[in-house]
Amino acid sequence: VSGLAERLSRVVGRAHVLEDEQLTAAFERDFTGRFAGRASAVVRPGSVAEVREVLRLCAEAGVAVVPQGGHSGLVGGGTPRDGELVLSLRRLDRIEELDEDAAQVTVGAGVILENLQAHVRERGFDFAVDHAGRGSATLGGMAATNAGGPYAVRYGSMRAQVAGVEAVLADGRVVSRLSGLLKDNAGFDLTGLLVGSEGTLAVIARLRLRLVPLLPARVTALAAVPDLERGLELLRRLRAEAPSLQAVDYFHAHGLRRVCERHGLPLPFRADADVYLVVECAARRDPSDELAAVAELATETAVADDERGRAALWAYRELQNETLTALGVPHKLDVSVPVARVPVFERDVEAAVARLTPGAELFLYGHLGDGNVHVNVVGPPLDDQRIDEAVLRLVAGHGGSISAEHGVGLAKTEWLSLSRTPDEIAIMRDLKRALDPQNLLNPRRVLG
Amino acid sequence: VSGLAERLSRVVGRAHVLEDEQLTAAFERDFTGRFAGRASAVVRPGSVAEVREVLRLCAEAGVAVVPQGGHSGLVGGGTPRDGELVLSLRRLDRIEELDEDAAQVTVGAGVILENLQAHVRERGFDFAVDHAGRGSATLGGMAATNAGGPYAVRYGSMRAQVAGVEAVLADGRVVSRLSGLLKDNAGFDLTGLLVGSEGTLAVIARLRLRLVPLLPARVTALAAVPDLERGLELLRRLRAEAPSLQAVDYFHAHGLRRVCERHGLPLPFRADADVYLVVECAARRDPSDELAAVAELATETAVADDERGRAALWAYRELQNETLTALGVPHKLDVSVPVARVPVFERDVEAAVARLTPGAELFLYGHLGDGNVHVNVVGPPLDDQRIDEAVLRLVAGHGGSISAEHGVGLAKTEWLSLSRTPDEIAIMRDLKRALDPQNLLNPRRVLG
Numbered sequence: 004v005s006g007l008a009e010r011l012s013r014v015v016g017r018a019h020v021l022e023d024e025q026l027t028a029a030f031e032r033d034f035t036g037r038f039a040g041r042a043s044a045v046v047r048p049g050s051v052a053e054v055r056e057v058l059r060l061c062a063e064a065g066v067a068v069v070p071q072g073g074h075s076g077l078v079g080g081g082t083p084r085d086g087e088l089v090l091s092l093r094r095l096d097r098i099e100e101l102d103e104d105a106a107q108v109t110v111g112a113g114v115i116l117e118n119l120q121a122h123v124r125e126r127g128f129d130f131a132v133d134h135a136g137r138g139s140a141t142l143g144g145m146a147a148t149n150a151g152g153p154y155a156v157r158y159g160s161m162r163a164q165v166a167g168v169e170a171v172l173a174d175g176r177v178v179s180r181l182s183g184l185l186k187d188n189a190g191f192d193l194t195g196l197l198v199g200s201e202g203t204l205a206v207i208a209r210l211r212l213r214l215v216p217l218l219p220a221r222v223t224a225l226a227a228v229p230d231l232e233r234g235l236e237l238l239r240r241l242r243a244e245a246p247s248l249q250a251v252d253y254f255h256a257h258g259l260r261r262v263c264e265r266h267g268l269p270l271p272f273r274a275d276a277d278v279y280l281v282v283e284c285a286a287r288r289d290p291s292d293e294l295a296a297v298a299e300l301a302t303e304t305a306v307a308d309d310e311r312g313r314a315a316l317w318a319y320r321e322l323q324n325e326t327l328t329a330l331g332v333p334h335k336l337d338v339s340v341p342v343a344r345v346p347v348f349e350r351d352v353e354a355a356v357a358r359l360t361p362g363a364e365l366f367l368y369g370h371l372g373d374g375n376v377h378v379n380v381v382g383p384p385l386d387d388q389r390i391d392e393a394v395l396r397l398v399a400g401h402g403g404s405i406s407a408e409h410g411v412g413l414a415k416t417e418w419l420s421l422s423r424t425p426d427e428i429a430i431m432r433d434l435k436r437a438l439d440p441q442n443l444l445n446p447r448r449v450l451g
Numbered sequence: 452v453s454g455l456a457e458r459l460s461r462v463v464g465r466a467h468v469l470e471d472e473q474l475t476a477a478f479e480r481d482f483t484g485r486f487a488g489r490a491s492a493v494v495r496p497g498s499v500a501e502v503r504e505v506l507r508l509c510a511e512a513g514v515a516v517v518p519q520g521g522h523s524g525l526v527g528g529g530t531p532r533d534g535e536l537v538l539s540l541r542r543l544d545r546i547e548e549l550d551e552d553a554a555q556v557t558v559g560a561g562v563i564l565e566n567l568q569a570h571v572r573e574r575g576f577d578f579a580v581d582h583a584g585r586g587s588a589t590l591g592g593m594a595a596t597n598a599g600g601p602y603a604v605r606y607g608s609m610r611a612q613v614a615g616v617e618a619v620l621a622d623g624r625v626v627s628r629l630s631g632l633l634k635d636n637a638g639f640d641l642t643g644l645l646v647g648s649e650g651t652l653a654v655i656a657r658l659r660l661r662l663v664p665l666l667p668a669r670v671t672a673l674a675a676v677p678d679l680e681r682g683l684e685l686l687r688r689l690r691a692e693a694p695s696l697q698a699v700d701y702f703h704a705h706g707l708r709r710v711c712e713r714h715g716l717p718l719p720f721r722a723d724a725d726v727y728l729v730v731e732c733a734a735r736r737d738p739s740d741e742l743a744a745v746a747e748l749a750t751e752t753a754v755a756d757d758e759r760g761r762a763a764l765w766a767y768r769e770l771q772n773e774t775l776t777a778l779g780v781p782h783k784l785d786v787s788v789p790v791a792r793v794p795v796f797e798r799d800v801e802a803a804v805a806r807l808t809p810g811a812e813l814f815l816y817g818h819l820g821d822g823n824v825h826v827n828v829v830g831p832p833l834d835d836q837r838i839d840e841a842v843l844r845l846v847a848g849h850g851g852s853i854s855a856e857h858g859v860g861l862a863k864t865e866w867l868s869l870s871r872t873p874d875e876i877a878i879m880r881d882l883k884r885a886l887d888p889q890n891l892l893n894p895r896r897v898l899g
Contacts, residue, residue: 437885
């Protein structure tokens with residue numbers, strides 16, 4: 004690689020080709036510690052032209068490339084495994100024009116979500132996708148993995164926010180769709196294909212993003228319901244009655260107790276219930292009256308419309324992950340099933356986990372509005388592989404996805420065939436071969 | 452083809468393989484009369500399995516196939532040209548399960564929009580895309596062409612509504628994504644790639660569609676503004692202040708006068724203005740107060756919240772097409788530019804048309820919220836080719852799309868390079884070759 008490093012240095016500058024282990028370390032191990040591997044080098048281009056030139060040189064040398072954004076992914080999609088070159092997009096961190104007529108903004112792939120949020124909120128806009136990794140996740144990485152989060156029930160995931168990309172293929176060819184056209188039927192939707200392809204088809208270098216209005220009046224309700232069936236009934240009502248609905252998250256009694264114990268929080272309600280929903284509406288003016296169904300269908304309800312009160316209600320949901328992680332090394336799966344199947348899927352998972360690891364604690368929570376269930380198992384020494392297999396087979400049996408939000412990366416390639424037919428996998432391989440015949444971009448990710 | 456016809460008859464039944472010219476005629480000439488050609492046969496499968504078998508037999512015989520829905524397209528995408536086999540999807544007209552938990556419905560590709568609308572509205576839902584062709588356009592065709600319409604400013608075009616498809620490739624392989632998962636990051640977005648690919652990559656046979664709540668309170672405002680710049684100012688205000696905003700259409704004074712003359716309608720306002728906007732909001736309860744900006748920024752305004760009054764206001768916009776068509780054979784172009792560029796684009800078009808065809812009448816109208824301009828030229832014998840070239844070059848110069856809504860089909864292949872870079876066209880060709888190496892599905896459409 005050293006001849007290549009020399010040539011790369013001439014493109015991006017010597018300071019931006021890292022080979023010293025003390026500097027490359029942060030790019031070589033993901034923040035969970037689950038994925039790690041050596042990179043032959045870390046290259047940090049400062050412009051799209053440099054990205055292009057770097058990819059051309061790598062293709063010439065036949066060197067595999069792992070594109071990396073904020074390095075906050077959970078499936079090993081952005082961490083090197085054995086000697087790939089890491090292409091860090093972090094220096095492409097410029098927020099460009101905010102187009103108020105189109106309600107869009109152009110950003111470099113390395114812009115961090117939190118920075119975009121601050122920028123657009125000052126100007127009366129908001130960005131529709133938000134999630135706990137906002138302090139590190141980049142917009143490029145979020146697009147590459149089609150990031151979701153709690154507000155997808157209102158606005159959709161990243162794919163719905165990306166009006167266009169500037170992206171570079173392995174051979175240096177460029178897809179350049181940054182005009183922000185809201186209607187454009189001149190040929191195939193290359194942008195949509197690249198979003199969610201996890202860096203295997205092209206490197207997203209710049210993005211044109213849709214914005215939504217900043218909605219000042221937010222109301223959050225924590226609602227106890229006897230079971231998930233009642234939760235679904237409430238969801239149906241809210242979909243019909245609450246256009247300002249933006250989140251319907253849920254968790255269970257066990258998770259609630261654990262969170263309250265660990266954080267010294269009061270239980271929110273007098274009586275126990277099996278299921279707790281966090282319902283949120285946001286509008287220009289107080290949307291409380293759209294939440295009538297919550298009071299009607301819940302056994303107990305707490306409502307807040309101020310920042311502190313809302314955060315206190317969200318905390319019961321948001322502290323689930325931190326709490327269960329503190330109890331032991333968790334085994335985590337992020338899956339989705341058709342919304343109507345969530346109750347029966349959960350019962351099947353409970354039975355399977357009880358059978359496989361008696362005594363384990365099971366935390367199930369997620370985004371009910373999307374059928375997105377986060378399955379977490381904590382407890383006695385776990386056979387990760389057997390739990391994965393059992394849960395993911397149940398997912399497949401219910402017509403679900405083995406990856407709702409996090410992507411496939413390296414972590415889930417062996418299970419891909421549970422969610423996709425042999426025809427679909429063959430078609431994806433055809434597409435990969437068409438755009439990256441040398442298999443240089445994020446090899447072995449997604450398709451194995 | 453006769454041996455093939457025999458084999459196809461065994462698949463779909465003899466009654467569904469049409470070769471008699473009296474029966475095939477309707478499938479061979481589009482409703483505008485602009486595109487026509489002989490089909491070697493018209494085959495009408497009744498199930499996805501039959502679609503698959505038909506495509507397999509055609510691939511075996513090396514016979515090209517033109518998929519056809521309601522045959523209401525405007526760019527020759529669904530009309531045979533020289534001896535292709537027409538695959539009519541119209542018999543796949545079953546509306547299947549309406550899933551209230553997910554707010555989705557599964558339909559056959561041959562379901563007509565109007566029928567879907569009636570079906571879901573009875574059940575408290577609505578379908579987000581609507582357009583004048585609702586009585587003939589099929590959902591399959593609308594997905595294949597990524598149909599848009601006036602409500603795209605709120606809900607997006609078809610791509611945003613299609614949660615999944617069942618589609619058959621030229622070689623009989625099947626993409627089957629009908630679970631309606633709202634979050635699914637297990638591999639590439641094949642559904643999104645097929646939507647808008649105009650039947651060149653696969654035949655969409657069934658669809659899983661997102662539904663929106665049926666919103667009973669609708670308010671429509673007709674607003675006169677001095678110029679498009681003021682129109683854009685109003686659009687910005689509405690984007691920020693009116694979450695219930697669902698349409699911002701526009702037309703000009705000349706079109707208004709022509710409509711009023713032809714239909715004996717009163718002019719809506721006392722004074723003349725250059726630009727007229729149709730602004731519509733819809734919500735569960737009266738959204739009138741979200742329209743404050745209209746009264747502030749318009750010189751005159753008419754508002755209606757009842758069905759008849761709203762239709763009367765929309766008529767000024769909707770009768771533009773019929774009116775100009777009655778004046779002579781129009782030359783029509785459907786393009787988009789970045790929203791902020793609409794005013795300068797229109798001035799450029801006016802100058803170009805005046806130069807090329809002095810004395811012609813120019814009708815410009817469209818969906819301002821999407822930057823979607825319908826350019827219509829009526830008048831003295833027109834040199835279509837020169838007008839096309841002049842207007843589409845202006846579109847390209849402003850970073851626009853040569854096709855906003857209608858697609859590329861046969862009509863616009865020669866102009867594709869104005870909206871897509873050589874790299875992008877090469878990439879699209881790579882994708883086409885990967886999925887249809889024999890070039891049997893809708894050959895020459897889109898990519899020429």
